[in-house]
Amino acid sequence: MASPRTxxxxxxxxxxxxxxxxxxxxxxxxxxxxxxxxxxKVTEAARGRSVRWxxxxxxxxxxxxxxxxxxxxxxxxxxxxxxRVPIDDPALAINRLLAEKKAGxxxxxxxxxxxxxxNFRTGKMAGLFFGPFSRSxxxxxxxxxxxxxxxxxxxxATDGFESPWNRAQFVFIYDTAHxxxxxxxxxxxSEFIEQHPGRFTYPAPPDFTGSAFLRxxxxxxxxxPQALAGPFDEARWAELSPRLxxxxxxxxxxxxxxxxxxPESSSRLHQLYAQSEVxxxxxxxxxxxxxxxxxxxxxxxxxxxxxxxxxxANTNFVAIPxxxxxxxxxxxxxxxxxxxxxxxxxxxPSVWGTISVLDHSRLPDEWQARFDAQRQGxxxxxxxVLNAHAVAELDPSWLERLEADWVRELAHxxx
Amino acid sequence: MKARGLMVALLAFVAIAAVLLxxxxxxxxxxxxxxxxxxxKFGLRGLREVARSGAVSAxxxxxxxxxxxxxxxxxxxxxxxxxxxxxxxxGHVAMRTWLIAPALLxxxxxxxxxxxxxxxxxxxDTTLGVVLSHLVPALPYAVSVIAATFSGxxxxxxxVARNLGASRLRVLTAVTLPLIWPxxxxxxxxxxxxxxxxxxxxxxxxxxxxxTLPVLLFGLASGxxxxxxxxxxxxxxxPVLLLLPVTARALTGSALGGRG
Amino acid sequence: MxxxxxxxxxxxxxxxxxxxxxxxxxxxxxxxxxxxxxxRAWGRVFASDELFESLALTWRVALLSxxxxxxxxxxxxxxxRRVFATFGGRVARVLLQVPLSMPHLVVAISTxxxxxxxxxxxxxxxxxxxxxxxxxxxxxxxIFTYVWKEAPFVAVLVLSALRGExxxxxxVARNLGASPWLVFRxxxxxxALPALRIGAALVFxxxxxxxxxxxxxxxxxxxxxxxxxxxxxxxxxxSRRPEAMVVALLIFASVGVAALxxxxxxxxx
Numbered sequence: 001m002a003s004p005r006t007x008x009x010x011x012x013x014x015x016x017x018x019x020x021x022x023x024x025x026x027x028x029x030x031x032x033x034x035x036x037x038x039x040x041k042v043t044e045a046a047r048g049r050s051v052r053w054x055x056x057x058x059x060x061x062x063x064x065x066x067x068x069x070x071x072x073x074x075x076x077x078x079x080x081x082x083x084r085v086p087i088d089d090p091a092l093a094i095n096r097l098l099a100e101k102k103a104g105x106x107x108x109x110x111x112x113x114x115x116x117x118x119n120f121r122t123g124k125m126a127g128l129f130f131g132p133f134s135r136s137x138x139x140x141x142x143x144x145x146x147x148x149x150x151x152x153x154x155x156x157a158t159d160g161f162e163s164p165w166n167r168a169q170f171v172f173i174y175d176t177a178h179x180x181x182x183x184x185x186x187x188x189x190s191e192f193i194e195q196h197p198g199r200f201t202y203p204a205p206p207d208f209t210g211s212a213f214l215r216x217x218x219x220x221x222x223x224x225p226q227a228l229a230g231p232f233d234e235a236r237w238a239e240l241s242p243r244l245x246x247x248x249x250x251x252x253x254x255x256x257x258x259x260x261x262x263p264e265s266s267s268r269l270h271q272l273y274a275q276s277e278v279x280x281x282x283x284x285x286x287x288x289x290x291x292x293x294x295x296x297x298x299x300x301x302x303x304x305x306x307x308x309x310x311x312x313a314n315t316n317f318v319a320i321p322x323x324x325x326x327x328x329x330x331x332x333x334x335x336x337x338x339x340x341x342x343x344x345x346x347x348x349p350s351v352w353g354t355i356s357v358l359d360h361s362r363l364p365d366e367w368q369a370r371f372d373a374q375r376q377g378x379x380x381x382x383x384x385v386l387n388a389h390a391v392a393e394l395d396p397s398w399l400e401r402l403e404a405d406w407v408r409e410l411a412h413x414x415x
Numbered sequence: 416m417k418a419r420g421l422m423v424a425l426l427a428f429v430a431i432a433a434v435l436l437x438x439x440x441x442x443x444x445x446x447x448x449x450x451x452x453x454x455x456k457f458g459l460r461g462l463r464e465v466a467r468s469g470a471v472s473a474x475x476x477x478x479x480x481x482x483x484x485x486x487x488x489x490x491x492x493x494x495x496x497x498x499x500x501x502x503x504x505x506g507h508v509a510m511r512t513w514l515i516a517p518a519l520l521x522x523x524x525x526x527x528x529x530x531x532x533x534x535x536x537x538x539x540d541t542t543l544g545v546v547l548s549h550l551v552p553a554l555p556y557a558v559s560v561i562a563a564t565f566s567g568x569x570x571x572x573x574x575v576a577r578n579l580g581a582s583r584l585r586v587l588t589a590v591t592l593p594l595i596w597p598x599x600x601x602x603x604x605x606x607x608x609x610x611x612x613x614x615x616x617x618x619x620x621x622x623x624x625x626x627t628l629p630v631l632l633f634g635l636a637s638g639x640x641x642x643x644x645x646x647x648x649x650x651x652x653x654p655v656l657l658l659l660p661v662t663a664r665a666l667t668g669s670a671l672g673g674r675g
Numbered sequence: 676m677x678x679x680x681x682x683x684x685x686x687x688x689x690x691x692x693x694x695x696x697x698x699x700x701x702x703x704x705x706x707x708x709x710x711x712x713x714x715r716a717w718g719r720v721f722a723s724d725e726l727f728e729s730l731a732l733t734w735r736v737a738l739l740s741x742x743x744x745x746x747x748x749x750x751x752x753x754x755x756r757r758v759f760a761t762f763g764g765r766v767a768r769v770l771l772q773v774p775l776s777m778p779h780l781v782v783a784i785s786t787x788x789x790x791x792x793x794x795x796x797x798x799x800x801x802x803x804x805x806x807x808x809x810x811x812x813x814x815x816x817x818i819f820t821y822v823w824k825e826a827p828f829v830a831v832l833v834l835s836a837l838r839g840e841x842x843x844x845x846x847v848a849r850n851l852g853a854s855p856w857l858v859f860r861x862x863x864x865x866x867a868l869p870a871l872r873i874g875a876a877l878v879f880x881x882x883x884x885x886x887x888x889x890x891x892x893x894x895x896x897x898x899x900x901x902x903x904x905x906x907x908x909x910x911x912x913x914s915r916r917p918e919a920m921v922v923a924l925l926i927f928a929s930v931g932v933a934a935l936x937x938x939x940x941x942x943x944x
Contacts, residue, residue, distance in 0.1 A: 052623075057634045058634065058637040058638025059640075060635075086468065086635065088618075088633060088637050091910075092619075099531055103534040109623070122911050122913060206910070260812065260894065261811075274448075274641070275791075297446075411895045412895075413812060416761060419763070420761025420764045421762070421763035423755065424762075424763035424770070427771060430823070431774070436795075437795055450801075494685075494689060495686055495687040497686050498684050498685065504683030507684065510687050513694065515873070516934075520884075520923075523905060523908065524702075524884075524926070527701075527705060527919075527920065528702060532704055548697070551694070554693065555877075560832070563832065563836050566836070566869060567841075608776055612777075644784055648781045652777060656773065659772060659773065659776070663768065
């Protein structure tokens with residue numbers, strides 16, 4: 001039997017350990033109250049908590065921004081421990097939340113997700129997210145909430161169930177060593193494909209970027225983005241789809257691998273581009289090319305361009321699952337991500353280089369000056385050019401048909 | 416004879432190197448554009464990124480899970496493999512089918528099937544849950560290997576020992592195990608590797624909370640950056656290849672043929 | 676002494692029970708999810724154009740991979756056995772175990788680095804020299820990956836099975852004047868057969884149901900069943916998840932049929 005002295009020692013040590021853990025906040029706020037109380041209370045409740053952020057981690061640069069900047073900042077400033085959990089595909093996080101919702105699991109392990117429109121739509125319709133919370137974040141006052149790119153995400157009203165993080169715009173990537181004049185219209189692209197067989201391809205839908213590319217071709221066939229405003233229209237589709245697919249079929253024999261197969265993701269297309277199997281790539285990230293040049297993955301002669309008719313721009317967001325156990329801390333992280341400080345740092349090409357999602361005109365003057373002074377990456381188009389060529393997303397009701405019909409018409413090797 | 420041996424070794428070396436070399440080179444090739452046969456620029460960006468992503472803790476997690484799976488599998492599969500390998504008993508065929516069948520279930524289906532049940536049992540997102548889920552593909556392997564080992568085993572050695580008065584335990588330790596330990600070792604090694612390489616099961620049952628090496632690395636590998644991907648693969652292989660001389664020496668004895 | 680023979684299968688009970696819970700449970704849940712939407716998911720899968728093509732492709736690739744891996748594995752085992760005691764033989768035995776420890780996806784990534792049209796083989800041959808060996812209709816890259824990884828596995832299984840009496844029996848047969856072919860056919864092969872069967876069945880099962888390897892090295896359509904199942908599972912349209920389970924169950928059933936055909940259950944020794 002242990003002596004009383006030993007027991008006392010053990011008690012003291014245990015007490016210390018328990019005491020050390022007391023940096024965790026004793027304040028706990030009800031979910032319903034989280035959006036009603038002043039944000040300072042939320043920050044207080046968040047102290048000492050951890051946030052597990054489920055995150056597509058295929059890009060080292062983005063990982064570094066989160067790990068080397070965001071994580072230490074939220075730790076030192078708010079006492080929040082941010083943990084980045086790598087996942088292959090946001091759909092897996094959504095599936096997981098769905099399974100948990102079905103099983104009535106109210107104590108989840110996911111506190112924050114980074115997602116694109118389709119996954120948000122699925123999640124919101126299934127009631128997988130906490131909210132509305134974004135309006136109660138202080139940083140939101142710098143955001144233009146009326147802007148369609150912020151108010152809706154993939155045809156579903158965001159309603160404050162997700163907080164904006166990044167602005168994205170579709171750009172084409174090309175190698176100036178092989179191409180002197182980039183094909184900035186779909187007609188020019190057609191010519192390019194014919195003159196350089198095997199040097200172009202696009203990711204197969206339902207890949208997000210591949211699907212976006214098809215939408216640009218559809219815009220061109222329809223005579224412009226404004227011609228396709230509004231929800232899916234069967235008659236319009238019956239008129240446009242034969243022309244669209246005829247064009248794609250004409251390109252087909254001159255695509256990479258004779259059009260028999262397509263890369264399954266934009267990442268794969270980037271890899272083909274990096275190895276010069278193709279001379280063009282595409283991305284929703286205007287900064288992707290600069291980042292990959294800096295990493296040594298893309299040839300240094302890489303540059304980007306947008307179409308004369310404009311390219312699709314959208315926003316991506318972060319959302320908080322319904323069953324997160326650290327919602328206050330997650331809100332604090334979302335707020336920090338949206339702050340001018342974090343957005344400016346994010347726009348620095350030596351860090352990441354993406355465009356800020358904040359509304360320039362709503363920022364205080366000194367911040368406006370700082371953003372203006374920010375330079376771009378070597379292959380990144382300046383914000384003026386991007387904004388001048390930004391067009392809205394196609395209403396998502398068109399997508400299901402577009403993707404399904406593409407698979408039917410073009411996915412199989414020509415027989 | 417010696418020359419023939421060397422030739423075989425050389426062929427094996429070329430075959431292995433053909434697949435390992437691209438990975439090794441790309442893992443340190445920060446810039447490697449065609450048509451160059453040798454990287455233009457070497458660098459450690461990829462490996463650094465992998466290290467920063469928590470490769471060390473993921474390796475430890477993988478090792479723990481795989482060891483637990485191997486141990487559990489060996490214990491559970493030993494009597495089963497022995498029964499199947501030694502004798503025909505009533506229901507032999509059906510039992511064998513049942514014990515091998517799980518290897519035929521695609522990992523995705525097993526993962527999804529187990530996930531909902533595990534959520535209810537509170538096993539989802541736990542290491543224990545992951546270990547249990549790995550038993551589904553691992554046990555059939557263990558049973559197969561142990562059964563194969565016992566199919567070459569003459570049970571009469573045991574009978575003789577029993578008749579000479581040895582206790583059951585003594586028979587096991589002094590007669591059976593010395594004769595079949597190589598096969599048992601192979602079974603342990605296989606189940607370790609099956610668990611080590613598991614992706615779908617850990618990803619879904621572990622839910623991103625239990626982070627093993629495959630989960631970490633396949634996430635990194637999805638970005639299309641060959642340098643980063645190769646670095647991730649190398650990080651995956653190094654622990655196991657380091658163990659190779661140790662396990663090979665154990666296996667090199669009578670396990671793989673020997674003088675039997 | 677106890678009279679009569681106790682059931683020899685008692686040893687299998689713990690394993691059978693564990694698998695009943697885990698495997699049986701997983702299977703039941705998979706079935707139940709597939710029927711979540713009534714029979715609609717089953718109907719949609721069976722009515723789809725993809726089914727036949729995907730089945731055909733998957734059978735072809737799995738059959739080719741497992742038979743080549745089995746044949747090559749057997750050959751490897753025999754060759755290594757011949758030079759077993761030499762230094763070279765020992766080195767070969769160690770090298771043989773390297774593929775065993777590599778996950779399929781890693782081998783697939785390396786295959787891409789090696790055999791793609793911007794890969795090392797193409798550069799070695801001077802550029803623009805290599806036909807489409809990855810993401811091709813014949814699935815060369817996929818089969819190469821499976822064979823490279825699994826032939827050593829089969830070899831290890833066969834070597835394990837040929838331990839013990841087989842060497843002596845072969846020697847006896849040789850002394851009785853049998854030709855090398857007859858020794859092989861009547862002594863070695865039967866001894867190796869159970870291991871070959873199990874090895875081939877496991878390779879077939881893996882190749883049939885895997886998704887990461889064909890997702891990297893295969894074509895857009897037709898895709899292998901595992902890829903199709905994964906695509907359905909990660910589809911933003913959640914109502915497709917029961918279909919994903921249907922395809923997964925189809926995979927399981929097909930592999931079961933193949934295993935039965937291979938007579939894996941086989942005779943007892």
